[in-house]
Amino acid sequence: MESTPAQPLTSRPKVPDDPKSGAFASLRRLTPFIRPYRVQMILMTLSALGATLVGVAVPLLTKDLIDGPIAHHDKAALWPLGGLVLLFGVAEATLFWLRRWFLQRAALGIEADIRNAFYRHLQKLPVAFHDSWQSGQLVSRVSGDINSLRRFFGFALIFLVVNGATFLLVGGALVFIHAVMGLIIYAAAVPLILYGRLADRRYHRQSRAAQDQAGDVATLVEESALGIRAVKAFGRQDLLFARFDERAQTLRRLELTKIRTLSELWAVFAAQPQLVLSLCVLIGAYAVSTGALSLGTLVAFISLYLTLLWPIESMAWLMAQSQEANSAAERVLEVLDTVPNIADAAATVRPRPASAGELVFEDVSFTYPNSDRPVISGFDLRVAPGETVALVGPTGCGKTTLTALVPRLYDATAGRVLVDGVDVRDLPLAELRRKVACAFEDPTLFSASVRENLTMGVPDASEEQIEEAIEVAQAGFVNELPWALDTRVGEQGLTLSGGQRQRVALARAVLGRPSILVLDDPLSALDIHTEGKVEEALHSVLRGTTGLVVAHRPSTVLLADRVVLLTPPGPRGTTIAAVGTHQELLRTCPAYRDILSQTSDLVEEELAEVSR
């Protein structure tokens, strides 16, 4: 046995995993996503900063214009200064354009990278994760929340930096022009900052609640879209609408509380600089009247201060945007931080290349993560290479659960599942899933072509292999579709009938001749005629493979060499009630006869034959 190095659990940039509390803790943890775009981010910030600097220079030039050429009626000196103002205007526009240009590269790139990492990580998370998360919560995170992050990285972050620099620069210039008035402006900023922090915290809580509620609304929409047939058939549109309306109204209420906080924040941030401005005008006018200040200096001071009005006002919105992005980052990280506990072991083991396909359950027990009652308890079974075993048992006893342990959709909570003598947890996942193919009772197809659906597990399958799999699954109907194998099936394959979907899923499972074939009642939706044909073909496939088949009907049981009868579901979990061939169990096991006779009269006839 040869060991292979561990594969990384995720292929996203490594996010630091010590979530420090405090403002923007979650956003700070996303910095690895910014790193590849740092040059563009720096250029974007420099362009924005440059544009602001140029904007600040204009009032200073105005001061020189008023106190110089205008005061001294010096027309000749007017033109160069006027030209300079025009030049600065053009420079500001160019820098603005440059910022937008860099923004496209950086912010959109960051957004795409986070979205890809999120989706890739979702694919790695185990089925148990998806059992406990509403799909709408995931959809809202991948769309709404990641959009918020783009807006933050492409706009709010840049302007927080630019505004910070502007405050320092313009503030310094104001103190330089007139120390008293300059210091008044600084002092007046203190209560504003304190209030901003308080309102910000409130906005953060409100954003989080609204984002979670948006996820709930998305879940309901998705659920009703997927279940539209049942909704219509039972005439439940009104009921669902009432439920949707309730959630949508809650979302509206939460958004309104956000808007209230933002309006309050905005009003305070708009009013404060106006008050300070009035104060400065009063003090300045008095100083000019006493001759302590030149008119040019007052105009420059006021003009310069006016350049601060928008940065101060916009801080309300920028802070709100940042809080919204921080809670969006929190929600995205909740998924990215979930460790895919069904992953390759630290040291994986490569199975023998020409492995035969032996499957062993060794004292296996299993409890679902969201439950405290075991479904399977102390289950022991060896399926020899090439042998087919049918699992038969009352409904809900855990047949599907047992099959899910083989490809590691779930891991046994106790005991081991071994493939060719190796614990499935020690096999590389890719290898395990190449060896084990599954067809589920409820076949899931994707909105892609039939060919893409068929070759999901074996992307490089040849035309002959595809045709052979279609033949085995009696899925020849796919060649009659308008574009044959290139026909797209609708979302979840809903443009096909249940039986057609099952046959495509079966062909997908047998394609590539896996060494172990796990079939969960794969023929349940087929008519008797097709079922017979599929069974015939499956017989030949199963001869060369190890098979574990969940069977509800005698016809499916007949595919198997041996049958395992499971005990009914109970508080201590299901285990094996009896093992034997179909005929042996028919003869010796009343519980087995009972279960099969519920689905077919054939049992009575067979029993009569067996006992003859």
Ligand SMILES: Nc1ncnc2c1ncn2[C@@H]1O[C@H](COP(=O)(O)OP(=O)(O)OP(=O)(O)O)[C@@H](O)[C@H]1O
């Ligand atoms: N994701 C899940 N989370 C919690 N419990 C689950 C989950 N899936 C199934 N169960 C429970 O596990 C038990 C076994 O379910 P399972 O689907 O394995 O039974 P089954 O024998 O295949 O049933 P059937 O013959 O009706 O298909 C049931 O009680 C079911 O409610």
